[in-house]
Amino acid sequence: MGQPVLSVRGLRKSFGDKVVVKDVSFDVCPGEIFGVLGPNGAGKTTAIRMIMGVMMPDQGEVNFRLNGKTGLLDKTKLGYLPEERGLYDNVKVIQTLIYLGELKGVSTAEAKKRALEWLEVMNLVEYAESKLEKLSKGMQQKIQFIASVLHRPDLVLLDEPFSGLDPINQDLFKELIRKLQGEGITILLSAHQMSVVEELCNRIFLIDKGEEILYGTVQGIKDDYHQYSVNLSFTQGEALHQFLTLLPEVKSLHITSEKADFRISSSFDLNDFINQLTSYCHLERVVIQKPPLHEIFVNTVRERGMKNV
Incomplete structure (x- = not known):
């Protein structure tokens, strides 16, 4: 698979006396869809925020290899869809996308061109001149997705991208994520809908209460169950x-x-x-x-808990 695009080693984070992420380590390889999965409150978003540099870890290291260079984060080579949406409600859709594209080094003309192309894909062209506050939550989610990939990054981090989407738009997002992978983009996908992500991911890291539960290919984890x-x-x-x-x-x-x-x-x-x-x-x-991934995860967590009693 080549050298990792992202290497995480020994990440640890506490809030007061509560350890939220406990010595998490994994690699994300070029061109794969890598899933960080677990129930709500498992520590996924905290780990993503540390990877993004939004939050500093108490311990551990995060290293990227983007554009052939190893080191800290180059945000022009990275796309990020956060769990909490951060768009400007009173700004027009097209203006928002152009502005966010410019921040990542895309020219105004090129950002507008790409934005309109993506709005066409999302069936949202008619809302280009609408303010975001006039859009539904699902539509806003689509705009946030466009913003995360408009600059054609090498690596995209998607934190709970299916949240709030109906089944039709979940299928659309799955199709788009596969399309991005087909274009050579590496994707780190954080989610709790295991049945959905099981369809997409080449490898997964299952986390519960901040700790690694399972790590490997979907088929490998099933084979070992x-x-x-x-x-x-x-x-x-x-x-x-x-x-x-x-x-x-x-x-x-x-x-x-x-x-x-x-x-x-x-x-x-x-x-x-x-x-x-x-x-x-x-x-x-x-x-x-072999049982579905959700069942394997639940049973593995239960068995670990019984061993620790």
């Missing part, structure tokens, strides 16, 4: 309920007269297990896969 999700459709399964109930490897069993959903240890011999099932029912459909 110790359970499979099993979904069965069957007939003639009168004895199946008792069979599954008595197996210690089966967890979270939900069964009806025709369907069953449960979890089973990944150390279990699946071929042998399926052969056993045929003795207790007539199988019509079997789906065995």
